[in-house]
Amino acid sequence: MAIAAPPKETGRPGAPPSAPPRKGLQLNRWQRAALTIGGFIVAMLAAAGIWGSQMEFPADVGPPIADWVNDTIRTITRNFSFIFDTIADVVLRFLLWLESIFLWIPWPVMVGGIGYVAWRMVSWRMALFSMLALAAVGFTGLWPSAMETTALIVVAVVISIAVAIPLGILAARSNTIDAILRPFLDGMQTMPSFVYLVPAIMLFGIGNVPAIFATVIYAVPPAIRLTSLGIRQVTPQVVEAAQSFGTTRRQLLLKVQLPMAIPSIMAGVNQTTMMALAMVVVGALVGAGGLGEDVLRALQRFQPGEALLGGLAIVVLAIIVDRVTQAWARERQEALRTDAH
Amino acid sequence: MNGQTEPLRMSVRNLWKVFGPAAGPDVAERLAGMSKTEVQEELKSVVALRDASFDVTSGETFVVMGLSGSGKSTLVRCLIQLIEPTMGQIFVDGEDVLGYTEEERIEFRRKKTGMVFQYFGLLPHRTVLDNAAWGLEVQGLPESERRARAMEVLEMVGLAGWENYRPSSLSGGMQQRVGLARALASDPEILLLDEPFSALDPLIRRDMQGELLQLQQQMKKTIVFITHDLAEAIRVGNRIAIMRDGAIVQIGTPEQIMSNPADDYVADFTRDVRRATVITVGYMMEHPTTRVREDDSPDAAVRAMEAAGADAVFVCTGEGRYVGEVTLEEAKQSLRRGDGAVRAPVDRRFAPIQRQQSIEEALANAWDQHGRLPVVDESGLLVGEVERDALIQAAFEAEATEAASV
Structure with a gap:
């Protein structure tokens, strides 16, 4: 069977097929860049010669669009106020209930409890920091505000997760939905929050509810993205193996994809929470209470000291929430490792 | 090989799988005369399976062998429609499998077949026991029942005592035993093994082959076994189908393949196997x-x-x-x-x-x-x-x- 190879074959790979010979001028990249920029300048000068410099846009499309949006939101407010009133009522009740619980718990228990969680989830250093920092917040007289802010954040995050998980699942399952959702999520994250604070007030009135609404809009995108990513990242080998035993789509989602996406979803919750904390002061602009209100009041009265204390209290909450949720996500990630030791 | 005629379990007829724009119900006519590269360059499509036909009898270990890209993995996936064939027919126990509704297909996968994968495909968040019980769980068996049965199969594959560990704390060979236990748990008539031992190191691979042979002597399942290793094919197979570029180039007993390779491609494989260990008296x-x-x-x-x-x-x-x-x-x-x-x-x-x-x-x-x-x-x-x-x-x-x- 051994056929003698022709002698010229040495086993080395042959030279790659040579690139087709270039025609015309041979230029290096600096010469090419100079030529391109020069071309632009010439074209610009020529265009300015034809239309004149400082040419104006025919700007008459903006006002009608703005009018249409104004009318639409007014119509919605007028005709569907009962829907938004109901939503506002439910959210407000939940918020007040949560706040009253946080304030009802004696503060040493609360501080100790958070310290315990930080110790179990992170480390004793983190526990020590949490307790000292929370005590400091209490001693500066910001305890009730801090609890109100915590309640606001919890409500916003709970609503965000309730919205994000189903949307994330849909985006993971369908490329079309993903493509439709993507620009909206980009918009929600980059749109200045003042833009949706106005309709938020029109729909929900002044107070905590429009602040929560605005917070959810700003903070929900990472939770949606990371839920979708987590589901899409489940290795196809595992999905295929699960399917080969006759799983339904529902079983696949609930027993394989969601459990394996949990670390990613947790990372999303962490980011959502951090972004919600960043909205605390903005929320105060539409009437939300808590630390945001304290900071805003200090701003209006030119009291940098009070503003700093309120700001530091927000930072304390953010650090504790961040470290604890991250540690939790990491723990879940460890549990899902597929490689052998 | 053993002379007496066992009943036919699986019958595959003119199976084609084409990826790309050329896929359609008439691929057989359009692509019959074209080579792999012609289809790739002119039609921007890939022929993964080309007119594959074979029969598997009950209790037989039918090995499909070929290099990577020869279509063997596509073939085994088509058998339970993890990949939908472009055209052709598959009959299992006389039933036209490709005509199944979604519900029938799920039922078929649950009861008739069990599959083992090269990269195990275990669920990392579940224990060894719950992984082995997976097939029974999706069938809706109550927890105590499915766990009892999963324990039985784990004992069969030698994993008693490991049931409460997670797959990540097991070695590769042990993880694949879990894969095997999972496939056996619902006692299917047909086992589909897609390069089950290829990811394991050579010594473990030999052990596992031996154990599979032993298990098979007791169980008498119908096995479709995918491999790229002719020595393995010869060791475990009653008959071997050799694939190249999506087509089956030869089907025969190990000795027929060794002593009468159909072409140079097959002969190339046989060089790596010691004939004296294969050719029988x-x-x-x-x-x-x-x-x-x-x-x-x-x-x-x-x-x-x-x-x-x-x-x-x-x-x-x-x-x-x-x-x-x-x-x-x-x-x-x-x-x-x-x-x-x-x-x-x-x-x-x-x-x-x-x-x-x-x-x-x-x-x-x-x-x-x-x-x-x-x-x-x-x-x-x-x-x-x-x-x-x-x-x-x-x-x-x-x-x-x-x-x-x-």
Whole structure:
């Protein structure tokens, strides 16, 4: 069977097929860049010669669009106020209930409890920091505000997760939905929050509810993205193996994809929470209470000291929430490792 | 190979799978004359399966062998429609599997088949026990029942005591045992093994092959086994299909493949396998030249030997079962003593060679023997004979062919 190879074959790979010979001028990249920029300048000068410099846009499309949006939101407010009133009522009740619980718990228990969680989830250093920092917040007289802010954040995050998980699942399952959702999520994250604070007030009135609404809009995108990513990242080998035993789509989602996406979803919750904390002061602009209100009041009265204390209290909450949720996500990630030791 | 006809379990007819714009219900007509590269360049499509047809009988281990990209993994996935074939037919127990509704397909996967994957595909967030019970869980079996059954199969694959660990704390070989246990848990008639041992290191791989063979002896499942390793194919397979560029180029028993490779492609594979361990005695034996029945007279035995020019003769029972042999000298003495039958001087000096033994195995027993050696089948019937020197020669020839082709 051994056929003698022709002698010229040495086993080395042959030279790659040579690139087709270039025609015309041979230029290096600096010469090419100079030529391109020069071309632009010439074209610009020529265009300015034809239309004149400082040419104006025919700007008459903006006002009608703005009018249409104004009318639409007014119509919605007028005709569907009962829907938004109901939503506002439910959210407000939940918020007040949560706040009253946080304030009802004696503060040493609360501080100790958070310290315990930080110790179990992170480390004793983190526990020590949490307790000292929370005590400091209490001693500066910001305890009730801090609890109100915590309640606001919890409500916003709970609503965000309730919205994000189903949307994330849909985006993971369908490329079309993903493509439709993507620009909206980009918009929600980059749109200045003042833009949706106005309709938020029109729909929900002044107070905590429009602040929560605005917070959810700003903070929900990472939770949606990371839920979708987590589901899409489940290795196809595992999905295929699960399917080969006759799983339904529902079983696949609930027993394989969601459990394996949990670390990613947790990372999303962490980011959502951090972004919600960043909205605390903005929320105060539409009437939300808590630390945001304290900071805003200090701003209006030119009291940098009070503003700093309120700001530091927000930072304390953010650090504790961040470290604890991250540690939790990491723990879940460890549990899902597929490689052998 | 074993002669009796087992019922047909699976039948694949003209199966095509084309990825890309050329896919359509008429691929057979459009692509029949085109090569793989032509389809790739002109139609921007990939032919993963090209007109594959084969039958698998009940209880058989049918191996599909080929290099990566030859379509073997696509083929096994088409069997349970993890990949939808472009055209063709698949019948399992007479049912047209491709015509199933979604519910029927799920039921088929749950009850009829169990699959093992090269990269295990275990659920990392579940224990070994719950992984093994996966198939039963999706069927909706109550927890206690499915766990009891999962324990049984884990014991079968030697993983008792590991049931509460997570897959990540197990070695590769043990993880694949979990994969095997999961496939066996619902006691399916058909096992689909997609390169089950390829990700394991060679020693573990040999062990697992051996254990699979043992399990298979007890279970008698119908197995479709995918591999890229001909030595493995020969070890575990009753029949082997060799694939190239999506087409099946040869189907045959291990010996048929080894001794009659259909083309250079197949011959290339066979070079890496030691022939002496594959080719069986049955393949090179000759018809027995002389034999007498044990109740024949010594006179008849002498005459038979003289007629054949032989100095010994095999002696069989009336049904043809091998009893032993008698030399010309012994037969003549027996004749002088006046024995009634040749039975008396029969000398069973040598345990006969089994037809299904490989040349190497046979030689290990027959090394110190001389002349013609008897060959018997599974039930002890004398079916042939082989010269010891022919065995030695065959073994050396095999080695020589291998040496020359390296």
